[in-house]
Amino acid sequence: MTLNPETVGPEAVGGHPDPEPVKRSVIGQLLRNPQGAICLAYLALVVLVALFAPLLAPEGPNVTDLDATNAPPLTPGHPLGGDSAGRDILDRLIWGSRQTVLAVLIVVVVSVLLGVTAGLVAGFYRGRFETIVGFVTDVIMSLPGIVLLIALYALTGPNISAAMAVFGVLIAPTYYRLVRSIVLGVRNELYVDAARVVGLSDMRIVGRHVLWAVRAPVIIQTSFIMAAAIGIEAGVSFLGLGDPAGASWGTILQISFNGIYNNAWAVLWPALVISLTILTLVLLGNALSDVLQSSARSKIVSPRRREALVASAPRREKVEPVTGPVTAGSSGDVVLSVRDLRVGYPTADGGVNEVVHGVDLDVRRGEIHGLVGESGSGKSQIAFSTLGILPREALVLSGRVLLDGEDLLEDSQRMLAARGRRIGYIPQEPMSNLDPSFTIGDQLLYGLRAARPMAKTEARSRLVELLVRVGITDPDRVMRLYPHEISGGMAQRVLICGAVASDPDLIVADEPTTALDVTVQAEVLELLRELSRERGLAMILVTHNLGVVADLCDTVSVMKDGHIVERAGVEAIFSSPQQAYTQQLLSSSRRVELMEI
């Protein structure tokens, strides 16, 4: 699949999610994030308590005081009460934190050593090592770890360190998969290639670039692994497979749970400590991914927030296009006009990044209007706006889309009624624009009947006729096929058929030939021209290809950075471009043509 930045949405227009590694220290950034700061403070407390347990509870976890048997909280000397053997619960929890911290350390060390190393090696050298580790990973990940830990207990008896080391092995695949996929991505990127050419040794390349790229995801993952480690340590101890003499949060919980009828309070404390610590680590992981990779989290903005964003977005200065003479053929009545259209996307820091700055556009009956510009200049955003099919994060900041004088943006019902019925859409990438799970006939039939209610047989015969018209010789067979069974050129013909079938007044075509072979491109352009002429269709043709413009369009609007900078008839644009940018665009495209010859 080709990834045209204009079709992927906000990342493209708002600048790619920054692959630059973090520059400031992670801790520093976390402390500025309230959620992160609170989590870090809590975890620091747990670690300090574990370290200083001998000072905080000098008598150790196992001193019994018969008076404190099943004592409720706030009993003098026993702030959290006592357990069924008269041991102080607070003291036991303090000592228990040592085992928790130790367990987490073992799991993290084992799984990072195994998983990250294997992931780096497999991602960088691939080959047989990757195959073997891949199989082992699949095996490990298809097993419920706890069952194996239980089996281990039968072998070693209560040995929580060994159990945690095994759990480290069992969970290492999550690091392996993460690191491997990142390394594979980075490996193919330019800078590693460049480093290779320069002649750095493999190890230096890994050290410099790849480790830097995997750093943030590994840190985030570690937070979640730590949470899992605490859960499993507590769980194993709770099952009674821990060291019965030692104090572990899980063991404390198990003992208290067995006495829940006598002293329910004793259950609360260990349950609370375990849950809170795991929760903190999960929240820390989320905070970390906010700080380290802000683009990775949910992008759905609530309707209220959207309204606020639209209202607060500052207006960027509008550039009036230089207009030249318009070709005679395009003097019919205006079908669609766009007025003062502004489109933006929410940014990570709570602002709006405006990508289309107050654009005006008129399309007349029978006119093919080219919208040209570089990738990211905002062409597709305008095309999508006219159909109300912008990505869901997109914000229409202002403007009107008038179809025969009625504003479609103002009334979503009106937009729905126009879409597919009066305005048809031809996409760029034919294969990804057909639903892979349904047959061609199914999709065409439903689309047509949604737009124009009619009997199935009538719809069918109309489509068969039209499929022949767009150049498909055996329509009945093609309608029974799934999208993966036809070629890209054929798929584009099917999509054109789908757009034209409901007899629209206007077609919005978004780079309709970019993804096709050169020979097929010419045929599809010819088809579009003929259809436009036969049916008196108006057409907005989005393209970056000036050859297509010269071939097909009557009028041209040149876009740059979200503004239409020049508009004129096609002859005028090519013979006497007024804007420096248009001249530049023309000369660079001529250079490309020369190079291709």
Place this chain on the structure above:
Amino acid sequence: MWLSLIKNLVRSLAVLLVVTFVTFSLMFANGAGIAQAVLGLGATSEAIQAKVVELGLDQPLLVQYWNWLTGAVQGDLGMSFYTGESVSSGLATRVPVTLALIVVTLLLTAVLSVILGVTAAVRGGWVDRVLQFIAVLGTAVPAFIIAIALVYVLAIRWPVFPATGYVSPDVSFPGWVASLVLPVTALLIGAVAGAAQQFRSAVLDTLGRDFVRTLRARGINERYVVFRHVLRNSAAPGLTVLSLTMLGLLGGAVFIEQVFALPGMGQLAVSAAAISDVPMVMGTVLVTIVIVLVVNFLGDLAITILNPKARTR
């Protein structure tokens, strides 16, 4: 299509052999240790030696594994070291309990997480935020702690449901339902939290695909786009989520059976492990792996059937 399924099957069998062999060799490598554990700390070395021979632990590891494997294929998983009961018959009463627990939970998880995940993805807004919140809580609080809370509130404080025990549906259907309500709920919360979250991202993924935009542009109404096209194309990742959930439930059931004293496989494994009843533990490991592999195979089969590319080939 059949080729890839057969490949999967062969792969599954390989996994089965590898895992059982590794577990087996770990457990049986130390024959004297096992005999010692069975006899207790006070056993003389002669007694231990005699026990090793009696249990057949003196034979080469490969011979022991081969005997165990050939037996296992015929449904004979050996005898318990303690009671002399056959492992297969011990498992026969335990497996249905565990299966009842996880299958009921899985079905409910599927229904609830599809509803929640799809709503959150399509609607966004507060539904989405509530789901995110539940997802964090549900994944953070371990199932056994949720179970304890449920026991305390709904069985001890206000005794609505039984705190422990299992009633077979043959004995009393309402009793069976009542005995499963709390265990299933305890497992369900974590499972739904995880699965709904992943359904949500699967649906968001599909919603962002090009053909959805084209369908909308063709004037097809949103409800139809979501219910027919988006759901259909999210089904394969959804099934993967469910088979992973099943795996998680098998692990979670071990804890839940412990809290609610359900006589299932997990409880059997824990009590057998505590007394080093190795053949019993080995039997539960085997059954667990077989369940996992069957579920994975069924998942692959369903995904293959759903995928026109694989089907029409």
